[in-house]
Amino acid sequence: MKYFLSILILISFTFTFVSAHGYLAQLIIDGKAYSGNVPGAQATPSVIRQVSDISPVKGASNPDLNCGLSAQFAADVADANPGDALAFDWRGGDNQNWPHNTGPMLTYMTSCGSSSCTTYNSSSSKWFKIQQVARVSSGGPWAQAAVMEGFPANVTLPSTLAPGNYLIRHEILGLQGAVSVGGAEFYPACSQIKVGGSQTGGPTEDELVLLPGAYSDTDPGIYDPNVYDPSASYTFPGPPIAAFAGGDASGTSVSGDASGSASASTPTATSGSSGSSGSSSSLNPQSLSKLLNEDIPS
Ligand SMILES: *[C@@H]1O[C@H](CO)[C@@H](O)[C@H](O)[C@H]1NC(C)=O
Ligand SMILES: *[C@@H]1O[C@H](CO)[C@@H](O)[C@H](O)[C@H]1NC(C)=O
Ligand SMILES: [Cu+2]
DSSP states (O other): OHHHHHHHHHHHHHHHHHTOOEEEEEEEETTEEEEOOOTTSOOOSOSBOOOSOSSOBOSTTOGGGTTSTTOOOOSOOEEEOTTOEEEEEEEETTSSBOOOOSSOEEEEEEEEETSOGGGOOOTTOOBEEEEEEOBSSTTSOBTHHHHHTTOOEEEEOOTTBOSEEEEEEEEEEEOTTTTSTTOOEEEEEEEEEEEOSOOOBOOOGGGOBOTTTSOOTTSTTTSOTTTTOTTSOOOOSSSOBOHHHHTOHHHHHHHHHHHTTOOOOOHHHHHTOTTHHHHHHTOOHHHHHHHHOTTSOO
16 A cells, blocks of 8 residues: 555656646737637637647747647637737646746737637748846746646737737746756747728838747746846847837836846847837838738738
8 A cells, every 4th residue: 555655656756757847828908808729639619729739849949939839720710809918827738737936928929910819820931029028026926826826827918909900928937947958848839810990000011020030039038047036137039029018007117127237138139129119100001011921912
């Protein structure tokens, strides 16, 4: 009996270790919940693109950095509006809490063009960043630690976002191994939404990036020898938050508090946007989707 118990403990210990990864289990938009499929399970209609495994994407140039491991098209699309509160509920593999507490969370969007996102392949899309969060305060825990405690990650859709079909890509970086090059774990998850309203905001061309493409394994926010030093500043990987989204109240206050000096916005990025909000708000939905999908005939 004693022997049997130790085997059981050994098995459960091994299982816990092996399954210390996870996936986006639910997206809540303005209070309405949409369930995701368990990775690898038989898919039911969802707005969240199903991935093949709870394991992380490894390597900044891995094609799966786009939407997660072998991400599949999802059958449904969620309606949303500019300024909506989004909550991303990440879970561990066996529906236990998300297992990590170290590293930032970042949110990107891309346009699916004039048709719905249900069959839109984003592998060569141009993405813009709308939000990012690191430590909740200088010296404080990472915001991701609250996800480990069972809370969702919160993101606000930009209040001036132009209507249209979009993928929203919420990403957790597990940096618990980031003291070594190649140690970072990437967990991207793409959800299919249709934004209504009559706003006109969108990114500028120089704010758009490819994913993979925007990150390198040696970026300071991906290979980070100081990741466990609470007072060290953190440099987010990828582009700065798009100017039209940076003006959004909750988005900026969260990332501002969290990043200290760290926001990835480089001086060059702001110099390009003379009359920033004016130039981006002149984009209509057609020109926005054209900007984001230049290879798609309009
Ligand atoms: C999207 O295109 C890439 C490159 O051709 C391909 O590897 C991937 O499987 C496609 N994604 C889906 C969901 O079909
Ligand atoms: C998201 O918001 C809820 C409600 O305010 C809060 O309890 C939770 O901690 C937030 N999540 C994160 C990751 O900060
Ligand atoms: Cu993990």
